[in-house]
Every structure is written in C-alpha cells, then in structure tokens.
Amino acid sequence: MFAVYAARIDRDQPLAGLELGELPAPEARPGWSVVDVRAASLNHHDLWSLRGVGLPEDRLPMILGCDAAGIDADGNEVVLHSVIGQTGHGVGPKEPRSILTERYPGTFAEQVAVPTWNILPKPKELSFEEAACLPTAWLTAYRMLFTNAGVRPGDSVLVQGAGGGVATAAIVLGKAAGLRVFATSRDEAKRKRALELGAVEAVETGARLPQRVDAVIETVGAATWSHSIKSLRPGGTLVISGATSGDRPSHAELTRIFFLELKVVGSTMGSKDELEDLLSFCAATGVRPVIDEVLPMDRARDGFERMASGGQFGKIVLSNS
Numbered sequence: 435m436f437a438v439y440a441a442r443i444d445r446d447q448p449l450a451g452l453e454l455g456e457l458p459a460p461e462a463r464p465g466w467s468v469v470d471v472r473a474a475s476l477n478h479h480d481l482w483s484l485r486g487v488g489l490p491e492d493r494l495p496m497i498l499g500c501d502a503a504g505i506d507a508d509g510n511e512v513v514l515h516s517v518i519g520q521t522g523h524g525v526g527p528k529e530p531r532s533i534l535t536e537r538y539p540g541t542f543a544e545q546v547a548v549p550t551w552n553i554l555p556k557p558k559e560l561s562f563e564e565a566a567c568l569p570t571a572w573l574t575a576y577r578m579l580f581t582n583a584g585v586r587p588g589d590s591v592l593v594q595g596a597g598g599g600v601a602t603a604a605i606v607l608g609k610a611a612g613l614r615v616f617a618t619s620r621d622e623a624k625r626k627r628a629l630e631l632g633a634v635e636a637v638e639t640g641a642r643l644p645q646r647v648d649a650v651i652e653t654v655g656a657a658t659w660s661h662s663i664k665s666l667r668p669g670g671t672l673v674i675s676g677a678t679s680g681d682r683p684s685h686a687e688l689t690r691i692f693f694l695e696l697k698v699v700g701s702t703m704g705s706k707d708e709l710e711d712l713l714s715f716c717a718a719t720g721v722r723p724v725i726d727e728v729l730p731m732d733r734a735r736d737g738f739e740r741m742a743s744g745g746q747f748g749k750i751v752l753s754n755s
Contacts, residue, residue, distance in 0.1 A: 435459040438542035438734040439497045440484050448484035449738055460547035467506055467550045473566035474502040474541040476741050476750045488536045499542035500534050503556050503565035511556040513565045514548055515706045523551035557717035567723035567749040568712055571599030575607055576712045577704035578673045583649035587612030590647040592665050594618050595654040596628040597747045602724045604651045605631045610721045616643055627747050659683035663690055671697040724748030
C-alpha cells in the first residue's frame with residue numbers, strides 16, 4: 435500500500451528522512467482492527483519523529499501520522515484515538531503508553547491497524563477531514579483548557595503562538611466556551627486570523643497584555659516562557675504541552691512562580707473519554723477545526739515543508755479520497 439514514512443533519522447534536516455512509497459499493508463490480529471484511512475492530519479510530532487525523538491532507528495521504516503478518520507471493516511465511519519497502551523487494551527497490560535508512530539505504524543497510509551478499543555464513531559456532522567484534525571492537537575487543547583487549566587466561562591486565557599494546531603484549537607474552543615481569549619504571534623496576518631476566530635485581542639509575541647489572565651496555554655516553550663509567567667494573575671495556571679522553541683528558557687521566573695503562588699501543569703494528549711466529549715462538543719455547537727489546507731496523500735512532502743516553515747494557520751490534512 436502507499437504510505438508516507440520515516441526511512442532515516444536526521445536531527446538537523448528531518449525532511450531528508452521522509453519517504454513516500456509502497457510498504458506492506460497491516461494485518462488484522464486479535465483485539466485489533468484495520469481501518470481504511472480517508473483523511474489524516476499533520477502534527478509537529480511527525481517532525482520530531484523524523485528527528486528521532488521517540489523513534490529509534492531500529493524501528494524504521496515507520497509510517498508517520500497520529501490522527502485519522504476513516505472506514506472500519508464493517509463500513510462504519512470512525513475516528514481513531516492514537517494513544518496506545520494507556521489502558522492495556524490491544525496490547526500487553528504492562529506496555530507503557532505510546533502514540534501511533536512511536537511503537538506502531540501511523541496513519542499516513544491507505545490503511546492503519548489499531549486496537550479496536552481505540553476506535554470511536556465519527557459524528558455525521560463532521561467531515562473526514564474535520565474529524566481527522568481532532569485526536570492530537572485539538573484533543574491536547576481541550577485537555578489543557580478544561581481539565582488542566584480548569585477554566586470556566588468568563589475566565590481569561592492567553593494562547594501563545596497563534597497559528598499552530600494546538601494554539602488555534604485553544605482559541606476556537608475557548609471562544610465557544612465563553613472564555614476571554616488573548617493570543618500572541620510574531621506574524622501580523624496570524625494575529626488578524628486569531629481575532630477572526632474569536633480572540634478579544636492579539637498582540638505581538640512578548641507584548642504586554644491589557645490585563646493579567648487566569649491561565650496560559652503554552653506550546654512554544656523557551657521563547658515565550660517568561661512572558662507567559664508574567665502574564666498570569668496571582669494564583670493563575672500555566673499549562674504546557676510543548677516546547678517548539680526549546681525547553682531551556684533563559685529565565686525560569688522561579689521567584690515570581692512561588693511568590694504569586696502560580697501553578698505550572700504539564701499536559702500530554704488526552705483520554706479516549708475526552709476525545710469522545712470533544713467530538714460531541716463539535717457536533718453539538720458547530721465548532722469546526724481550522725484547516726489550513728487539504729492535500730492528497732502523495733503530496734505529503736509539501737505539507738511537511740509548510741509545517742516545518744511555520745507558514746500554516748491551523749491544520750494540514752492529507753486525504754486518500
């Protein structure tokens with residue numbers, strides 16, 4: 435079958451290890467199901483995999499892609515939860531948690547195999563392309579906001595780095611949930627898009643906000659860390675799920691953290707139940723993922739190059755339709 439995969443690890447030039455071509459199709463096994471992929475979306479996790487983060491060379495070639503929506507063997511339209519081993523379903527009970535593409539082949543192919551437990555019905559209100567955006571970036575944003583930040587309608591939130599998948603999701607979800615959302619970006623066009631999506635104000639990265647916020651959604655890391663801490667009200671919460679600019683900020687802001695009793699919470703992906711809630715939320719409210727572009731699977735390299743350059747706003751989707 436046709437697949438998009440990591441053939442080599444290159445930490446400095448990750449796209450040098452990206453290949454498109456034929457690989458063996460997955461085989462059904464007890465407790466697992468094979469799904470025909472209709473759409474799959476890119477995540478920065480795929481670039482990190484090409485750099486060898488979470489993907490050692492002895493597991494190559496590895497089909498990339500965490501997210502997908504498609505058709506199961508019974509003809510049902512489905513969405514995949516990409517965390518494997520979290521509950522023991524489909525794998526050994528002692529197997530540690532992993533995400534598709536780390537231990538098991540991913541979704542950038544004509545077919546993918548996952549534990550049957552990881553399959554959820556796709557709401558009829560969502561297209562395959564829309565549904566394929568939700569299981570990683572949008573689920574991460576959902577958990578950051580509503581589980582780990584614990585915000586409520588009327589609270590204020592700063593979203594760093596408008597344009598990325600998680601950040602865009604946080605703006606849209608926050609607006610829909612009645613939050614007062616602020617956003618940052620170095621790019622004027624992305625700040626304008628953030629306002630169009632519902633942010634009450636979008637400022638340049640590092641600029642002073644008109645007020646201190648209840649929570650910060652942080653995925654940028656070192657470049658915005660100090661600004662995130664300084665933007666919180668006393669007792670506020672910073673939730674971090676990524677560090678695309680590096681994980682070693684020049685100023686940890688420890689004094690401010692303890693003096694103002696700030697909370698710093700790490701967040702990774704989300705649970706199957708949270709994905710089910712997110713799907714229902716989108717179906718019921720009309721909220722839809724922001725899609726930058728949809729490309730045929732055989733143009734995956736174009737999508738990777740766009741994501742690596744930081745030029746996208748929202749999700750890049752690969753389609754088999």
